[in-house]
Amino acid sequence: FVADAKRLALHRRKLSQDRMMIESDVVEDLLGQLEVSFKDGETHWKHGGIVGVFGYGGGVIGRYSDLQKQFPSIAHFHTMRVNQPASKFYTSDYLRSLCDLWDYRGSGMMNLHGSTGDIIFLGTFTEQLEPIFYELTHVMQQDLGGSGSNLRTPSCCIGKARCEWSCIDTQDMCYDFTQHYQDELHRPAFPYKFKFKFDGCPNCCVASIARSDMSFIGTWCDNIRIDQAAVQAYIGGEVPPNAGAHQGRDWGKFDIKKEVLDLCPTQCMWMEGKKLMIDDKECTRCMHCINVMPKALRPGKDTGASILLGAKAPILEGAQMATLTIPFIKCEPPYDNIKEKVIEPIWDWWMEEGKNRERLGELIQRQGIRRLLEVLNIPPMPQAVKEPRSNPYIFWKEEDVPGGWKRDIKDYRSRHAR
Amino acid sequence: FVADAKRLALHRRKLSQDRMMIESDVVEDLLGQLEVSFKDGETHWKHGGIVGVFGYGGGVIGRYSDLQKQFPSIAHFHTMRVNQPASKFYTSDYLRSLCDLWDYRGSGMMNLHGSTGDIIFLGTFTEQLEPIFYELTHVMQQDLGGSGSNLRTPSCCIGKARCEWSCIDTQDMCYDFTQHYQDELHRPAFPYKFKFKFDGCPNCCVASIARSDMSFIGTWCDNIRIDQAAVQAYIGGEVPPNAGAHQGRDWGKFDIKKEVLDLCPTQCMWMEGKKLMIDDKECTRCMHCINVMPKALRPGKDTGASILLGAKAPILEGAQMATLTIPFIKCEPPYDNIKEKVIEPIWDWWMEEGKNRERLGELIQRQGIRRLLEVLNIPPMPQAVKEPRSNPYIFWKEEDVPGGWKRDIKDYRSRHAR
Amino acid sequence: MGLSTNRLGLYNPEKPMENRLTDMGPRHFWQYFPPIIQKNYGKWLYHEILEPGVLVHVSETGAKVFTVRCGGARFMTVEHVREICDIADKHCGGYVRFTTRNNIEFMVDNLEKLDALKKDLAGRKHVTGSLKFPIGGTGAGVTNIVHTQGYIHCHTPATDASSMVKAVMDDLFEYFQGMTLPAQVRVSMACCLNMCGAVHCSDIALLGYHRKPPIVDDEVMASVCEIPLVIAACPTAAISPTKTDDGKKSVKINDERCMFCGNCYTMCMALPLSDSQGDCVTILAGGKISNRINAPRFSKVVIPALPNNFPRFPEVCQSVRKIIEVYAANAKKYERIGDWAERVGWERFFEQCEIPFSQHLIDDYRLQYDTYRTSTLFKYTPASWEVSKAVGGVED
């Protein structure tokens, strides 16, 4: 990346200053400060910095150097988060406009992409934030992404655009939810950040299950589609297993028993002569057999999503992965069932009872899945847990218990002398 | 049991009162109170009751009826815990003396045995506690067991007495430790109860891993002994698998692959032609293959015990099973290494830092395994955990960190402007 | 020296310390080993279960010991014990032992003695006609149910032990006498969650449980209990200090926070929990203790509450039987109940055992997070479809 940066430095040196609203040596200064940081073994960015564009509570991360005298051109070095198009396809002229804009009004350095998915503009001065925002919205019809205690920029896997396994329209859902919840994305109303991610199947290529408060993962509820001829092609060695993902090493001849049947976690596959059989009601849709034989096996046709809740990084109570909450839900625009029956009840609950800086996952742990069921108004299902509780510490409610809780010590003592 | 009780009632009615120090109708009264309890759905024993024999802090559980007028003969109904001989073999005349003693000075009702392992004398009056104790000690050379915040009566599996798999002398260890720690057993000096149990092998027939603060489980560190001829006998169906434990149902012909090799948790067994092979260094000594083919396979010859710590029932923090702490330790009388290097350091720590009513397992959870290692002065081993921590929240100590912790804000600010 | 026969025997209340013997511990075990056990101690080669309840162990000396295991109600009277002694004298040279699950084991050293012993045992019946010494409890079956005191002796039970165990055991008797199950099934019972007997790792556990917060006996609280200790005793901090209208120091309970553990009552008699309607039986399943194939496992709560229907507990008996029958029909050889449930998935367990899955079964205690299902790996069952319907995920 340094080579690339140096190249930009060169480029900027050649540009006349009126082609740049930020000092031309911003790159040199950044690399300079980086050097000092290496030497000191400490970052040289000041803490925080509340800047932004009018009316938005997110989209800009304020940064100031603590070596401003030494490196004046990065005295301010705010980032802007630009909401990427779903699954990150671009046309060159769109990208070029971004470059021209950022070259002119910013450091010319960016991240494609940030971990949440945004296009990250790395480093500009406060003065340029509004102008950039105006250019983005008026000229490029492009909005900022999220930061702060907002809905964060949703993202999704490539899905149906170029993947044969996607069980949901990841891009459409991502786009629709982003648009529908613009207010939540730009104006902090939550106790903390909230993230949506959309994976087309359980392979989880956008890692939604580990990185989003609400994770949508495509799945199916009918049967895996089998092309028996293709199965034979795999057995015969005419097609490389796992689409050739292991071709770099000689793993020997493909062995369907060893590589597929035996590895099926539910042991629900077997061969009847030349015929591959699957007991689909035992299948947990782990994708393994499909991954190994993409030409022969495909997910079912009756598709929808599983919704899992509460993934997050370690701060504070330790990391969490998302918990299975809605096993299967059909996903058809305008997705009202998801919005009204799932997302909004959860947000209402979280905004009502969540503590400051408490992620959804932590709230679920604090109040228990039982409370979550009440909030969503859904019945309990064993699928929500790996196993039932092993401790008998059940918090019974008064209405569960015959006769209620009001008791009279006198009545008790009438039967039991002290 | 009611039939049995009625029978005793009859017997006692026949006895002249001077043959009993407790009312003859004690049985009727007990059954009577039981009836009332069924009716009320509540026990009719009063709370607690501190009684005992001089100088001992345990061995007697005080009980008083809360229906004394109705059932005077069980107004007092204290139990005495009599320390059973290791693995509960008896001679009839010893048992008969117990009966005579208890018939005469108690209710004539008992438990063979209590859950911890004691012989339980169920129900006598306070006045008889000392006389019974004197008879036990002087006439029968027999002491009481434990209760209260003491070492509890140790117990063990049948071990070498009648089991081919025992890797340790369970009875001898049980007896030796019980004798060696009589003071701890009789005089409460602990924060809470403490239990030893001794299992001869990982089958855990005395359930030590679930029920003892310190669990000794026999194991081996060399190779499983194989009798290849016998292996063939199993394969040939001449010997029933698992010693005939499944003979009640037709499970079909014995299949060594399906029933042994495939179920070996470490997959360290295979057949080389007619020869059964075991890669012993991968074996985790789970006993399965030995259980299935006792005639063909035996534990190794180089034996000792694994020591696991901290099992307990749910009160308060939830149940715990014992945690592997000492992977392998030779067990030879007088077991000084175990006493000096394991038991006593643990007790010192627990007595020093354990809270009132805090079991060892809870102390370990509160202070962490790391502290346990310091106390035992042993190095860390991955075998103590299923897996390393997934959270990075390491409590570093100052000595671990280069330069220590003392730092000066001025020095920091000299590099970092606010 | 024989047992004394006067009221206070060898004890002299005037001089309580006079020739008091202490710290002698238990009798040494060796003297109670029958000769064949002494001779072959540590020499056993292998064993075989000849028939339900009958074991033979073969020694490298060639000696064989035959063991007959009989069901023991661990609650016994001296009369019953004396009868056991008679049998031991008659057949076993006066030796007998008890197992860790309170069964009785008679041992003989040859087949003739074995037959005689078995005949004798089979002949001994209670007046009620039931067998006094049923033979069984070995191998892949149900052995004796370990249990606790209940109403017979304890002050904290939420149910009775002996009667429930008797009822369930009668119902499962065929499994005690047969070895028809995929693996051993260990049933245990505890009358409160102190779980004496540590039922927390049993294939099936029966647990007495309170469901009403303690009643505060204000009148005596301050006088009979250390209020600070009482407050500290509560794991959920549901107890706080208060004053009664008439100014007495006492405590109050935050009912919503109570999880009915009873620890406060253990510490203080002025906080009774037991209640005929509140107290119930909780069923747990899927635990194990042995390290065979996989690690020991806790039992899981599968039925939160069944009524205390004394003395035969029909609902409890039916539930236990149902689980065992479904298990017997579906598990593979060597699979314990928990192995089977984990292989097919707990959702299948509940579906097949026809046990409704209630929210009470979802952990909400300290380590709850580790029980959450954080994956998409599940099987569809009616329970999951109910959830989908509730959110309009599928057409009704």
Added chain:
Amino acid sequence: MGLSTNRLGLYNPEKPMENRLTDMGPRHFWQYFPPIIQKNYGKWLYHEILEPGVLVHVSETGAKVFTVRCGGARFMTVEHVREICDIADKHCGGYVRFTTRNNIEFMVDNLEKLDALKKDLAGRKHVTGSLKFPIGGTGAGVTNIVHTQGYIHCHTPATDASSMVKAVMDDLFEYFQGMTLPAQVRVSMACCLNMCGAVHCSDIALLGYHRKPPIVDDEVMASVCEIPLVIAACPTAAISPTKTDDGKKSVKINDERCMFCGNCYTMCMALPLSDSQGDCVTILAGGKISNRINAPRFSKVVIPALPNNFPRFPEVCQSVRKIIEVYAANAKKYERIGDWAERVGWERFFEQCEIPFSQHLIDDYRLQYDTYRTSTLFKYTPASWEVSKAVGGVED
């Protein structure tokens, strides 16, 4: 309408609200799909990896799309992006995409274009001679390392991101270009435990970590931070209020209780943690995200601390390489690093990777109990023998 070229562009500071456009969201994705993607959206039948970094997806329409995946340093300058655009124009009709791991994907619709594209990419080098657009990152290999800001932009890092990632990636380059591993190995990097990028479920995770408690900037504490919020921010309650000698309100840190999470600094600038000697790199391994075969799994801490040896981090590179090589040599096909470690047992993992097992690796946080090994099932390794020796369990 083109981009404006004056200092403030369309923005008028006088009237900040004047024709401000908001809430328009991102551009719609469809317009950025190349024609072949639009035509075959949702119609894909199967795919194949032709060679490292080159995929073909086949549609039911018979159409094929060829994808070339290039390693992208996600930190890019406009110059680099413009070059990407040139390539897209030249070969891909002006279309390009980026993956969820920040690789660049160029797509073409026939083999000729594919060859031309590959040649072109292979020809583009940095002045340093290194490839600008290395092709790879598919299948059973190592793909791009996702990472975070580090010293380039963040205020809380305990190490730098870009430089470490560059160093490690250079070292692992062969695996980026080959598909020689038993399964995919996903390496991720985060510069503090906020773990932007959620490295907590990666096959190998590199994590910047502080090891010194915050220094309290007494002088400004009261003025720049809400002391009660600061105190509340600490998960271990290590922070308490205090007064400085000159009577200023401030806080003090109980160093022993600090676990260096940095949450207090996130909340309050007057509590800096970073320190050249204290800050270190923690290595985690064995995590995964996909639900394939088994559930997603957290990564486990396997090396508590390696030095921040800027800018090439030799110790980090060696450790990562070692783990991958031992894994490659011992795992079965389709086994992820964590699958392998669990199959052979973590004790073997440490033995074979020659990583010392330090007490820091034993969990002592909230859910620690669930990581205890509560069974006798283990393998002997030198580490276990050390314990046996320490207690006189075996002869030295």
